[in-house]
Amino acid sequence: MKYATGVLVAVLFFVSLSEARSAVRIKNDRGGLIAAYILKYDRLxxxxxxxxxxxxxxxxxxxxxxxxxxxxxxxxxRARLGFHAAWNYGADGRTFTDPEATLMLYSTYPRPVRRWITRRGGLSPHTIFLSGRPLQEMYRPCWATTNPSLDLL
Structure with missing residues (x-):
């Protein structure tokens, strides 16, 4: 019985270890069209x-x-998050800040991120960056043993 329990514990350990190593690394992603990211992140x-x-x-x-x-x-x-207001194209082809899309985007962020954005004046056309200690207080640190399965650029 002790042997079977030990084997079961070892199997569960290695399964959880392999799951912990299944990760996607974001290294230099400047963003793009919201619709494309919705699809990408739904799959993720x-x-x-x-x-x-x-x-x-x-x-x-x-x-x-x-x-x-x-x-x-x-x-x-090295993590650095950049936030700004959502924008769209006008009839003349020029970009403009889209208040409805900005509100939608803002409302989806987790509460600590929304509070941080609000303390910096909200989402505007100018990018604000969240990094260092404030970011590390919101999200757990990555462990060196993590072996990402895919890198996103």
């Missing part, structure tokens, strides 16, 4: 993989904070 959420933020994650990239539970996100000391 369904995959069960975790995310390592290990560099710049700006604009639409920050939607990962809304797409995954915080226990599936970790940050390194």
């Amino acid at each position: 959420a369904s995959s069960g993989e975790s995310v390592i933020i290990d560099g710049l994650c700006a604009s639409a990239c920050t939607m990962v904070l809304s797409a995954l539970p915080s226990d599936r996100i970790c940050v390194t000391s």
Whole structure:
């Protein structure tokens, strides 16, 4: 009985270890179209993989904070999140700040992130960056043993 219990514990340990190593690394993502990120992060959420933020994650990239539970996100000391108001194209082809899309985006962020954004004046056309200690107080640190299965650029 002791032998079977020991084997079971070892198997569970290695299964959990392999799951912990299944992660996507975000290193230099400047963002893009919100719709594309919604699709990308829906697939990521369904995959069960975790995310390592290990560099710049700006604009639409920050939607990962809304797409995954915080226990599936970790940050390194290099993590840097960039937030700004959502924008859209006008009839003349020029970009403009879209208040409705900005409110929608803001409302999806986790409460600590929304508080941080609000303390800095809210989302505007100018990018504000969350990094260092304030970010590390919101998300767990990544462990050096994590072996990402895929790098996102």
